[in-house]
Amino acid sequence: MVACIASSHRAAKRRRVSLLDLQSDNLFWFDRKLNPAYYDYCLKLFNRVGYSARRIPEPADHHILLGLIAEGQGIALVPKSLHSVTRKGVVFKQIVEGDQLSIRLSVAYQPAAASPMVLTLVAMLKERFSAQGASAVA
Structure with missing residues (x-):
């Protein structure tokens, strides 16, 4: 903010x-x-x-x-x-x-059971937010 x-x-x-x-x-x-x-x-x-x-x-x-x-x-x-x-x-x-x-947001998913759409979303979030100091981008 x-x-x-x-x-x-x-x-x-x-x-x-x-x-x-x-x-x-x-x-x-x-x-x-x-x-x-x-x-x-x-x-x-x-x-x-x-x-x-x-x-x-x-x-x-x-x-x-x-x-x-x-x-x-x-x-x-x-x-x-x-x-x-x-x-x-x-x-x-x-x-x-x-x-x-600021507040922290988290995303939880099961990689082995995730659909291609979920995996694409997770990859996009990692790319976007890992450079901004995301605490646990895994």
């Missing part, structure tokens, strides 16, 4: 920001029913580090979200992949607590 903030934001020139640096900003946040486990996980982290920004509903469309951020209506914590979307008026910053906002 990275912080998406307005380019006019007081922290826009920093390389990294802490959640506490963004405490006074509205946080565009997703509805819990979209991903209850991750939502709860993040709230526990927020409580642990003392981050209690006012949460406001996140628009479903990321272009609208970026426009609202550019207007200074709030900030968002977004996947790093959104960084590839360019939008005048917004910048993406590494979050000091960013590693704590």
Whole structure:
């Protein structure tokens, strides 16, 4: 996750920001029913580090979200992949607590009984994620 903030934001020139640096900003946040486990996980982290920004509903469309951020209506914590979307008026910053906002995923399968489609998927996942520090790519 990275912080998406307005380019006019007081922290826009920093390389990294802490959640506490963004405490006074509205946080565009997703509805819990979209991903209850991750939502709860993040709230526990927020409580642990003392981050209690006012949460406001996140628009479903990321272009609208970026426009609202550019207007200074709030900030968002977004996947790093959104960084590839360019939008005048917004910048993406590494979050000091960013590693704590990530969750690990696992894939379990039986190699001897796996279909060619499963084996292709596993090979693709190994190729994609082993270079990013996957802990147990086997």
